[in-house]
Amino acid sequence: MADAPVLLRSGKVRDIYRWRDEIWLVATDRISAFDVILPNPIPGKGILLTSISKFWFETLPAAHPHHVLGFDVPLGVPSPEKYAGRLTRCISAKPLTVECVIRGYLAGSAWEEYRQKGSAWGRPLPSGLREADPLPQPLFTPTTKAEAGHDLPMTDAEAEKELGQNLFLQARDRCLSLYSSAREHAAKVGILLADTKFEFGLDSHKKLLLIDELLTPDSSRFWPADEYQPGVSPPSFDKQFVRDYLSTLNGWDRQAPGPALPPRVIQGTLDRYREACRRLTGSEPILPKA
Numbered sequence: 001m002a003d004a005p006v007l008l009r010s011g012k013v014r015d016i017y018r019w020r021d022e023i024w025l026v027a028t029d030r031i032s033a034f035d036v037i038l039p040n041p042i043p044g045k046g047i048l049l050t051s052i053s054k055f056w057f058e059t060l061p062a063a064h065p066h067h068v069l070g071f072d073v074p075l076g077v078p079s080p081e082k083y084a085g086r087l088t089r090c091i092s093a094k095p096l097t098v099e100c101v102i103r104g105y106l107a108g109s110a111w112e113e114y115r116q117k118g119s120a121w122g123r124p125l126p127s128g129l130r131e132a133d134p135l136p137q138p139l140f141t142p143t144t145k146a147e148a149g150h151d152l153p154m155t156d157a158e159a160e161k162e163l164g165q166n167l168f169l170q171a172r173d174r175c176l177s178l179y180s181s182a183r184e185h186a187a188k189v190g191i192l193l194a195d196t197k198f199e200f201g202l203d204s205h206k207k208l209l210l211i212d213e214l215l216t217p218d219s220s221r222f223w224p225a226d227e228y229q230p231g232v233s234p235p236s237f238d239k240q241f242v243r244d245y246l247s248t249l250n251g252w253d254r255q256a257p258g259p260a261l262p263p264r265v266i267q268g269t270l271d272r273y274r275e276a277c278r279r280l281t282g283s284e285p286i287l288p289k290a
Helices: 045-059 108-117 156-163 165-188 240-247 263-281
Strands: 006-010 014-019 022-027 068-070 087-090 098-105 134-140 191-202 208-211 220-224
Touching (some): 022 045, 045 087, 098 165, 156 165, 165 208, 240 263
Antiparallel strands (some): 022 087, 068 087, 098 134
16 A cells, blocks of 8 residues: 655645655635635535646646646555545645736726726726726736735735746746636636636746646636626626625624535535536536535
């Protein structure tokens, strides 16, 4: 029997293991909102996230080079059902200290800033834009990578100082290329890719690798094209459904512990993740019965 993976840490969604010389990302069914892990899982969510990431890593030329070794569970690993459908086997890489966000539409925190200042994360924008309007061109808006609490906006100059000019330009250019390719594919299946977050790391030879999840509803804002209407916040295939529900609650201060989710919100969230997976990948994995 093969040796068992060793748990290194648990994140908001993923459990991180080491197995021999590999790093394993195992997507759980946990869901977080406002940086708080909620008490109710979304059954099958981790399998859907992994299926979507797998699709992008395997089909987007711009995703190369990346950290993925495979998505299979090696023979002989104890309790293989724990990892099946949820596992991404990876090269060990040192994550960059900057998170890379690309925005193609005026939404979320960028919209809030634009209403107040006429800019998006410090980047000036034309006047007269509406909520959910497409931006004149995609914006690269890096952030800090906070160990706790919220990531904070960075200017290009701050990100370049943090990473060095060469790494900064590599990361920025790859982000724009990835976003362009993914946005084109999503449009063909009736989805608008409003914004997304990419993460990068360095391998043992200091080569820049795309790491972590890729273009999932947890890291991206996906809108159904047939329901899109500038001027209002569009419906989405991500956890905005959960945030919207939580925003209706009185008495929760957005601190742990989070409130329980009712069955209709759990099912509604799962339905949105499943629809995103079906459209983007052309298929849907078999999910375990609840």
